[in-house]
Amino acid sequence: MAESTGLGLGAARSRVLLVRTAIVAAILVAWEALAASGWLFRDVVPSLGAIGAAVGRLLVNPDFYANLGVTAGEIGVAMLIGGACGLAAGILLGANRFLSQAFESLLLYLGPTPKIIFFPVLIMWFGVGSGSKIAMGAVSCFFPVAISAAAGMRQIDRVFIRVGRSFRASTAQIVTKVYLPAMRTPIVNGIRLGLGVAIVGTLLAETKLSNRGIGYLVIQAYSLFDMPRMYALLIVLFVVAIGANELIGRLGRSPAAGGR
């Protein structure tokens, strides 16, 4: 019985793989046909070979890694600042019902507004260099981390906090030994969401006003109408962004799996 179920599962997986392969193949063929058809302006849809060659050229270009380093550095600092402030605000709001009722609505209302509209103000405050991009990433990242941390705080079993207090733990000890470990999953989810929006915020700011970073390279490729390079940059960017998101997701999942 188990064997037949295993065989059934194997056949189902093979069919899924077949459908996936067929879809990918159909998309690639359609793309190549569109590139050759001349329906769109020349080079708007470059051939797959041209895109592949552009990805290859990009990956061996030291200039790309220098710009990737700039963007990664900006996003890293933005995550540190925005994430730490968001975590502190979330813990404060989640731990205190009065503060939550007084100020959390501000957080919830400002959270889903398009953050890029603050960029002109951030340029005035932090200049046209990396500062304004870091600020843009930090502002973007702050809200999901704070909202997630506040929700996580409210989910903590009160028994853990009472146990901490009965051991006469200080506030710092309660935060580090009770709150943070108990809030691991919501915090990781918040950081995951925060990373996504910090990447978008920082890169959009780079496309708007910058002379270095991946966002600048994308907008430079657009200005020069170097479409294979633009596609290559976007492909690499998507792989890095989705990969980073997945990595943080795994960090959040691993202890629970191990603990089972």
Place this chain on the structure above:
Amino acid sequence: MTPKAWIASRGGARSVGALTTVAAILAVELLIRARVVNPFIVPLPSQILESLPRIVVEEHVLARFWQTTLEIGWASLLLALFGIGGGALLYRFRLLRAACETWVGALAAAPIVLMYPLFLVIFGRSATTIVMIGFAAGLAPVILKTLEGLAGTRAVLIDVGRSFKLTQAQQFRKILLPAALPSIFVGMRLGLIFAMINIVGVEFLINFGGLGQLINELAERYDLPGTYGAILFVILASIVFFDLTERAERWLSPQA
């Protein structure tokens, strides 16, 4: 009720929150007037308030608001058509669902707005680019929530439909769709929020369209009170938009 009990109540806490915000704005006004904060970087809050009627009249805010609303409207139409259609398609063909559901999930996590230069090349610097970015950014949640709603239809309802010998189209129209409607609306709401954020963002980035372009134009003119005022206007418009969609969702939910 004693003052202490009033402050501890929900209404009291909210009043304290609002008063603190007003106090913070007054403090900024004082700091700027005392030249502790540079007035060429942060304008006086009173100047920002004064600029609001000016930007409404001179910058044609209502026309811009209407343009952004139209763009959101077109994007929502596309979302309803392709999002709900896509979700129904994945529900109908199980193999397709097994093959594509994780891809749609990955699409939801992808930073689609970063593709705006590509959309600019394909559709030009036009409202179509803005609508298409909004549509692409909001598509994944609509598909996923539609699928979730259809797949979550209670088996007994489907059996009732079968016992009445309903055709597949009737089964979908009379049983599956009504049962999945709350979930579909949650997806539409999420999709619309993503679309709205991206539409205003791209308007700002490509300096075209409604409210987003207004902020860009005022910033390029170095009209500081106007820029801050326009940002305030976009925030207010976003809050109203989210509130309306939330109310509509509650109104459509079966509990209501």
